[in-house]
Amino acid sequence: MAKIAIIGEGAKVTRFGLTGAIVLPAEEPEAVRAAWRSLGTDVAIVVLTSRAARSLDGETSSWPLTVVMPP
Template sequence: MGRVAVIGEHTAVTGYALAGALVLLAEDENTVRVAWSGLPDDVEVVVLTPRAARALGAARTAKLLPLTVVMPS
């Protein structure tokens, strides 16, 4: 079974660690892209903050996995 990762700003994502998600803090566009490109192979779902989703643009849907979900604004 794959893991869930969460990428985004500290205040929006840290609580997901309590549920066992891999939390990757990314406060700017560059760190979002670095976090995305460095995702472990066993990550199947990535939850993104709206800012992180905008930073990734079309890259987040360019392949089948990982599946991405964007938090509501």
């Protein structure tokens, strides 16, 4: 079964754990990149905070599907 992962600042992503998503709190750019690299092949959708998305600028691929939360 495909999974959803949420990456970004802890205050913005922690609550998504209640939905069953994989929550990867990451405050600093290197932590965001490490979280991205840690994603398993079973992750189909990644939701990023806007700050996390800026940290990954140009490093994401077409899979998994990636969306950015509004600021």
